[in-house]
Amino acid sequence: MSVLTGKHLIDGQWCAQSCESFSAYAPQMDEFISPQFHSAEAAEVNLAVQAAERGFEVIRQLSDHRRSELLTNIAQQLEYIRTPLVARCVRETGLPTARVNGEIDRTKKQLLHFASLLMEGNWRRACSASSDVTSHPDLQLSSVPLGPVVVFSASNFPLAFSVAGGDTASALAAGCSVIVKAHPAHPGTSEMVADCILSALKHLDIPPCVFSLLQSKDHEAGVALVTNPAVKAVGFTGSIQGGRALFDIVSQRPEPIPFFGELGSTNPVFVFDSTFANGVDAFAQAFLSSMTQGAGQFCTSPGILVLQKSEHLDTLLTSLAAAIPSQAKQTMLTPHICSAYRRATKQRQSRSELNTLAVGRVAENAQSQAHIALFSVSAQDYLSNPELEHEVFGPSTLIVICQDFAEQLEVAKSLRGHLASSVFSEPDTEDRQQVAQLVDALSLKVGRLVFNGFATGVEISPAMQHGGPYPSSTMAATTSVGSRAIERFMRPVCFQSMPVDYLPVVLTSATADQ
Amino acid sequence: MSVLTGKHLIDGQWCAQSCESFSAYAPQMDEFISPQFHSAEAAEVNLAVQAAERGFEVIRQLSDHRRSELLTNIAQQLEYIRTPLVARCVRETGLPTARVNGEIDRTKKQLLHFASLLMEGNWRRACSASSDVTSHPDLQLSSVPLGPVVVFSASNFPLAFSVAGGDTASALAAGCSVIVKAHPAHPGTSEMVADCILSALKHLDIPPCVFSLLQSKDHEAGVALVTNPAVKAVGFTGSIQGGRALFDIVSQRPEPIPFFGELGSTNPVFVFDSTFANGVDAFAQAFLSSMTQGAGQFCTSPGILVLQKSEHLDTLLTSLAAAIPSQAKQTMLTPHICSAYRRATKQRQSRSELNTLAVGRVAENAQSQAHIALFSVSAQDYLSNPELEHEVFGPSTLIVICQDFAEQLEVAKSLRGHLASSVFSEPDTEDRQQVAQLVDALSLKVGRLVFNGFATGVEISPAMQHGGPYPSSTMAATTSVGSRAIERFMRPVCFQSMPVDYLPVVLTSATADQ
Structure with a gap:
């Protein structure tokens, strides 16, 4: 033909x-x-x-x-x-x-x-x-x-x-x-x-x-x-x-x-502070790459990042916010998807619980161009607003800031079903027991659990599982x-x-x- | 306790x-x-x-x-x-x-x-x-x-x-x-x-x-x-x-x-004439035993029997009709189940397409006693009245009389989902090809297919399947x-x-x- x-x-x-x-x-x-x-x-x-x-x-x-x-x-x-x-x-x-x-x-x-x-x-x-x-x-x-x-x-x-x-x-x-x-x-x-x-x-x-x-x-x-x-x-x-x-x-x-x-799936990513022992750059780069892959239009895109307050957190947020304007142009699949994405991020920008960390540049007259958008919220506000777990289809991530591991675990246990989730932690640190606890809690919420990696990229294998509890x-x-x-x-x-x-x-x- | x-x-x-x-x-x-x-x-x-x-x-x-x-x-x-x-x-x-x-x-x-x-x-x-x-x-x-x-x-x-x-x-x-x-x-x-x-x-x-x-x-x-x-x-x-x-x-x-x-499941039984080469008694006895087991209250009870017209058919029907009055008393599980059964069989007795072959004795004042009931219908009438496939929970069977194998196959292909089905044929006869054809058609309709046996009795095994297409x-x-x-x-x-x-x-x- x-x-x-x-x-x-x-x-x-x-x-x-x-x-x-x-x-x-x-x-x-x-x-x-x-x-x-x-x-x-x-x-x-x-x-x-x-x-x-x-x-x-x-x-x-x-x-x-x-x-x-x-x-x-x-x-x-x-x-x-x-x-x-x-x-x-x-x-x-x-x-x-x-x-x-x-x-x-x-x-x-x-x-x-x-x-x-x-x-x-x-x-x-x-x-x-x-x-x-x-x-x-x-x-x-x-x-x-x-x-x-x-x-x-x-x-x-x-x-x-x-x-x-x-x-x-x-x-x-x-x-x-x-x-x-x-x-x-x-x-x-x-x-x-x-x-x-x-x-x-x-x-x-x-x-x-x-x-x-x-x-x-x-x-x-x-x-x-x-x-x-x-x-x-x-x-x-x-x-x-x-x-x-x-x-x-x-x-x-x-x-x-x-x-x-x-x-839909938001694929929450849980990060232990040990991840940043050698600085935040490696993580920040890997995260931005996964978040913007395919303009965030992957079913396994990381839509939620769950971190603990720490000396590294501010560095990470600053680093991410600084990197976002220089990201490549995000062209979405259709004007319809793009306008839905714009509406959703605009709504997030207007919410008082949310802090807008960065919004990328976009040509306003381009119907299919999306701005990268990064928000943060406290764990308590996140937990009181269940709709924040919902997928925003596109290159946007919500960073949930926890006071301690107990809050991270609470966020994990509050989740609906997702296709995948990730846990980041430097191996052989004192996180050990907490990581195991988190992995156990997340295993009840998702179809796939990735350690020290993002879920974008789904291997074709007898050992793969792509499908988690509803609504994923x-x-x-x-x-x-x-x-x-x-x-x-x-x-x-x-x-x-x-x-x-x-x-x-x-x-x-x-x-x-x- | x-x-x-x-x-x-x-x-x-x-x-x-x-x-x-x-x-x-x-x-x-x-x-x-x-x-x-x-x-x-x-x-x-x-x-x-x-x-x-x-x-x-x-x-x-x-x-x-x-x-x-x-x-x-x-x-x-x-x-x-x-x-x-x-x-x-x-x-x-x-x-x-x-x-x-x-x-x-x-x-x-x-x-x-x-x-x-x-x-x-x-x-x-x-x-x-x-x-x-x-x-x-x-x-x-x-x-x-x-x-x-x-x-x-x-x-x-x-x-x-x-x-x-x-x-x-x-x-x-x-x-x-x-x-x-x-x-x-x-x-x-x-x-x-x-x-x-x-x-x-x-x-x-x-x-x-x-x-x-x-x-x-x-x-x-x-x-x-x-x-x-x-x-x-x-x-x-x-x-x-x-x-x-x-x-x-x-x-x-x-x-x-x-x-x-x-x-619900009616577990249709398809019988080739070769089954009766040595007389109808063995089959009649096995059928009555399966049909009346637990007063027909098994999910795998044979509710439909699909036979071809032949010299043996009349003998079989006469034999079954004669044997029914001497069957043991059929006590059902509850008065509710029994009254539903009585209503359903009474309705079948009143239908002009159906021929009532035999109705067992029952003490009318016993609220939980059911009469065994055996009906017959032509394949053409059966095919024009899809509700005849529905389960009548209790010791009742509908015999569908086919002109030839083509009609038997048509009945098989018309089925909704059932837990099980049976095919009876004397091995190594000229039925071979037709049996294979019927087994193939039935495999799309049921969860278990029994050769020369009834489905009552469900083995506990890694190779068992108890569950067929809807509504079974x-x-x-x-x-x-x-x-x-x-x-x-x-x-x-x-x-x-x-x-x-x-x-x-x-x-x-x-x-x-x-």
Whole structure:
């Protein structure tokens, strides 16, 4: 595909019926860019779901090897179009070229991770219990895929958590057909990636009903998708507000289905004073880098920093405040996200409990440019105003100043759920016992706990957990990154006294016995 | 305890404030029996939840070994009171003595199963990814318990799915404190079992806030429990109506929590004609035994039998109809359950699409006696009336008569979710391919598939799956029976670059490294 169509991909066809349309926006240029993209209508949603129902029958019958080939080939197709893909994605998102290239690498790595898992691991968690003399029956446990899956792609990771991102990769790996509801912030990128998936399906001679892409700027298409009875699971990455609205709709279905939502998280960072034994510069630099990475639009950005009063604290705050004006320009993903961020930081600037430590420069007429903003608050004021824990999506952090460790621990115990948290302390100091106490308290609040590091950067690994208690995610026992993500799109089935000849062939492949 | 108190167990104290009270009913005698049991009020719910919050801090810090001891000791305590427990349970439930004794055995086995798992298995699914030359961080994955858990006990398994049943055992094993909302159909049994748990806690010197029991005949206490923000998960075994109502309430919480509901299931049985090659008697006898087991009040009772028209079908139907009047008396658990059953079967008798094959005898003035009822319907009429798939809780089965295999397969594909299903076929016959096709279709509809056997009888095993798609359960990826039940009450946490000294001690016990 050399020219963007602005259409949906349904069952291998690029098609569009609606008059409703929208354009992508180039945040660096502050202008709309061509082409026009159509918004999916109810009829198109139905067609996509019907295709996904057929697609499910196709993909669930494919061998692990074939699905592994599919994922591998999608990764190859992304590589083939890397240059134009990066160009379009940079235009649509305002993200730097290096970051977009890195995200293509990550997206490929995720696809290849599941491709390997299918060939190497007991990803179905198969196990058996043989019948024995005490007349226990023979039991064979395996897993089946859930059915057609709807994936809502994220604004902030236009590739890695988008059309061919982690949710799609793990759902296809599990044997589910997928319908992606593209994010309207990067429709061209979405179309190009969808075309890669189509090319991979064609290359491998797999019917294209396995995957569909719908474009839409409105909520209607999303609601129609998740309420369709044929849809059996939903993956979502986005805001608490949007995610909760969809969660509520899904919960009220006659047949409720799993809604795997990754929503908001502030990822509090707890710092012991020993961290500054050799000065504050190293920490300040690492913090600013994590805070401003992707203009603070990472789900794991450090939105809260919890420190104790000390001789180093003033030095740190001065150092941070001084460094902020010289930070690089912060271009946000969309004018909508940017204006929400501006409203939120403006509101913080006006609050009497908060001290505005620094606000970066910004060209006021640039609709997508955000100022870095750093605030501080006393632990007591923080604890009396629970809304201060809420995520401000963008390059802003709230520093909570505690009188002592007891207050730090109190802040930790007061937390809602977060994706991640960090603890900084110089090892082998007298902090030891307090660090252990804090780690223990935080383990009940988050999905991942990082020692002496920030949570930005999420490794793709069997040992990763990306998902914490609500509101950071809607199903904290599952992860959206790493090997176990595949388990979200399958469920166990026990075959009792079943002759091996009658077991579904795809469940008895060699890898299932490992 | 020699005399029942009729009170709640909260934080080690038997207490009751309310004026509201109710009695147990003895279905065999058709009479209310002493003592009076109090219905929990809001204040008592709050006290129980506060105790459970403290109890969670206690039990989550216990070593695997200590929790294993606790489960083992509860099993011992049940044995100590076996004789009076059986006597009270038989009176309250109308179940035969042998069945109640068997259920004590099963309950003990479940407790000991988790006691073993804690000492032997990598039940936390711990794993690690070491840092390496390409600068991947060191990741340690473990699991933490969710928090205070509320368990709604079942009417139909007064021991094995009740106070010290599977949900309680697996939640305690995972490190969660537990509040059981006892079923009002067997309050005395519940009090006796709760006292066993209290004795075990005292014996092991574990603070009693770990476990509470609330009695109630009303919905209010249950609603107050599941809406309390400190409660972090719910286990439920009961009806679709009651379970869905609680599911909806839990989904609407500001912080939604997992609701592990086991609701209704009809467990369809598909029979190939080859089964009758040596006559219909063996099958007829096995079927009647499964259908009438526990007066058809098992969650895995065969409520639908899907057969093909054949020379053997008439013989089978005649044989079943003839055998039914001589079946043993069917005493149901409560007058309420029995009247609902009578209404449902009466309604089926009046439907023109249904043919009433046999209705057993019943003493009309006995409020808890149910008649066995067997109906038949053509596959086409069955498929046009989806409500015929719904569970009729009690000793009733609907026989669906198909013209051919295609109709049988159509019935299979039309199913909602069920806990289990069975396929009967003589092995090594020409059914082979059709059996495989049917097994494949059914694998998408159920949690367990039994070959040449009925689903009644659920093995406690790592390879068991007790939970199927909605409405049979609300979270089909989890099981309420077998080793993996423990996973419902925990969630993974990833520790990144965390020195081993700072890892919570209970997560680094030797067993976590297996």
